[in-house]
Amino acid sequence: MRIYKFAVLGTGFWSGYQLAGWNELKNVKPIAFYNRSLDKAKALALKHDVEFVYDNVDELLDQHAAELDFVDIITDVNTHAIFTKKAAARGVNVICQKPMSPSWETSLAMVETCKAANVQFYIHENFRFQAPVRKLKEILEYGIIGKIFKANVAFCSGFPVFDNQPFLKDLEQFIITDIGSHVLDISRFLFGEAESLYCHTARINPDIRGEDVANVLLRMKNGISCFVEMSYATIAEQESFPQTLISVEGEKGTIQLLHNYMIKITTRKGTVITTADPKPYPWMDPEYAVVHSSIVDCNRNILDSIMGKKHAETTGKDNLETMRLVQAAYQSARENKVIHF
Ligand code: 89Y
Structure with a gap:
């Protein structure tokens, strides 16, 4: 070998x-x-x-x-x-x-x-390799909820993120680069490329340099309206870190990715519930479980490409499109205008 x-x-x-x-x-x-x-x-x-x-x-x-x-x-x-x-x-x-x-x-x-x-x-770029995100994509591809018209991709948390990664406090551009690069990539992975984008940002935590809240509204090329929200200032009854919660609405139903990797599929016939737990590894920090587990799948995908076995999903060329959204979000927030691609 x-x-x-x-x-x-x-x-x-x-x-x-x-x-x-x-x-x-x-x-x-x-x-x-x-x-x-x-x-x-x-x-x-x-x-x-x-x-x-x-x-x-x-x-x-x-x-x-x-x-x-x-x-x-x-x-x-x-x-x-x-x-x-x-x-x-x-x-x-x-x-x-x-x-x-x-x-x-x-x-x-x-x-x-x-x-x-x-x-x-x-x-x-590992978020798109998270088990629940992969499962959600698979379910969407079955077509159970029909033509999608609207989605919400949310990473809103009150986790003390600066304890483990103190350098994040000093970034002039914080949450859209740190988390936006992940959740905007998930949006591309699930719904395709964007045609336009509008963004609001805010800094709630006075002890950091950059923004810790960003709300980004994307119009995808296929017509889907996708609201991507991120926050490290959210005090919630149930903390969701480090999960991205997602809701997708189609003409025939709704799919929700909820806390604890639960997925609910609702059609006019009722609601079906399933789960997509991340594969556990002994070295994982339980507070970061779904992220740490996805490192393995992301690495495997890249290694397969280096070995010439298959094309990697997260090439630099592909990720440029995610970077385009990240920078467009900052520009939109700065200039208070819709950015068209
Ligand atoms: O740096 C971030 C990442 O990539 O995943 C979560 C995180 O560690 C904190 O926002």
Whole structure:
């Protein structure tokens, strides 16, 4: 069995889960870690039996590019483009965490740089791989609720997100890049591409720099009106973090993805209930269960593409369309106008 070798760039909060996700796939192995503070890289390297650690990305790539099948970039958003360019220049395939970059122009340049260097470029966009979202898509494709005219995709939470990821507090653009990149991607996955978009934002938490509420109304090319809401200022009777709750209305019925992965299908004949629990893994943090579980499926999809077995869903080129929506949402909120694509 061929073992695919990779390097991890960035060994912070998320990389432990990302690595655990890779460990579930038997034909892949990390061989080198980079982190700007070497101690963190060393600690994670010990856990994963990785020999080489660096606090300089160029050094890592110069030493190992020839044996690497890909790099997995798990650093903060501002370094994504720089590290992508460095890997592409050495002919190494790139997987990069969402959001791809802070601007549309930079994201486009990343895709073009990888294309010109003839390396594969993927975004680790995992929300669309969540078990309940996949199940919802499958049910929609059966056509039980007929032609869809309206949808609501909601990630509204009061979870103390800054405890685990304090850097999110300092982002000038917070919730639409952090969560919007996921839920706008889910909207594309379920309902296709958008024709126009209008967005309102607000900052409720006075201790953060960016917006923590955003309401985005999309008109999809197929006519569906899709309301995408996100908030980290929501105090709800039942906390939904980290689930995305979805409601889809069609001419023959409604499908709802509710708390605890429950799916309700209502037609004029009545309501049927089913569930779509995420596959459990021992390393998952129960507070992030559905997200952590989807890391494995997202990684598998990307690895299959690197192995030449099938096309990946979340290529850089595909994710550019999600980035287009993210940046259009900011523009719409700033200028208080509808953005037409
Ligand atoms: O960074 C975010 C993500 O990708 O999923 C949830 C999260 O950890 C906090 O919003």
